[in-house]
Amino acid sequence: QKEVEQNSGPLSVPEGAIASLNCTYSDRGSQSFFWYRQYSGKSPELIMSIYSNGDKEDGRFTAQLNKASQYVSLLIRDSQPSDSATYLCAVRYGGATNKLIFGTGTLLAVQP
Amino acid sequence: NAGVTQTPKFQVLKTGQSMTLQCAQDMNHNSMYWYRQDPGMGLRLIYYSASEGTTDKGEVPNGYNVSRLNKREFSLRLESAAPSQTSVYFCASRDHYEQYFGPGTRLTVT
Numbered sequence: 001q002k003e004v005e006q007n008s009g010p011l012s013v014p015e016g017a018i019a020s021l022n023c024t025y026s027d028r029g030s031q032s033f034f035w036y037r038q039y040s041g042k043s044p045e046l047i048m049s050i051y052s053n054g055d056k057e058d059g060r061f062t063a064q065l066n067k068a069s070q071y072v073s074l075l076i077r078d079s080q081p082s083d084s085a086t087y088l089c090a091v092r093y094g095g096a097t098n099k100l101i102f103g104t105g106t107l108l109a110v111q112p
Numbered sequence: 113n114a115g116v117t118q119t120p121k122f123q124v125l126k127t128g129q130s131m132t133l134q135c136a137q138d139m140n141h142n143s144m145y146w147y148r149q150d151p152g153m154g155l156r157l158i159y160y161s162a163s164e165g166t167t168d169k170g171e172v173p174n175g176y177n178v179s180r181l182n183k184r185e186f187s188l189r190l191e192s193a194a195p196s197q198t199s200v201y202f203c204a205s206r207d208h209y210e211q212y213f214g215p216g217t218r219l220t221v222t
Contacts, residue, residue, distance in 0.1 A: 034210065092209060099157060
């Protein structure tokens, strides 16, 4: 059973702080990893993808991947109240079918 | 460029009724997916279509059927709705490895 685990939170951080969101996965053969942001009542929005070990930065967001530890994280610098949302970690498996397994998400609350 | 669109946005059904959820994408993607999202369960794959003319089961296919009408459209049908199918349904399409979601359909079965 392929699994993706996230702490459900809520993770509460003050405005301007760094928010750190974590995800572990069970399938050692997984190659592609994604972070989605989902506001309440809305659909998931892709914010980061990462395919190789190390860090990938995009604006205030940094995704970190460690395949040996089967761990992927998302750092949000200078957190804003508008970052308050549920963050979903997704892992690709299934070869050409590109099926994703999603974690249940971490609720982030940025306090003004 | 509307991306992925879904209709309807909301629906209430009685147990045993049938309905079809519609999904269309204008991004010329080959692959499309149907998910359901339930509290505490995350997003779960119902069916997917790797390309026009092909469909395959995902993690939770029971009680659903799909049709890949053409490259743009991928519909999900509930033949005899059950209260356990109360959920939010999302359609997605894929570009390379990245999936993009539609706005969702909130379905309640009473």
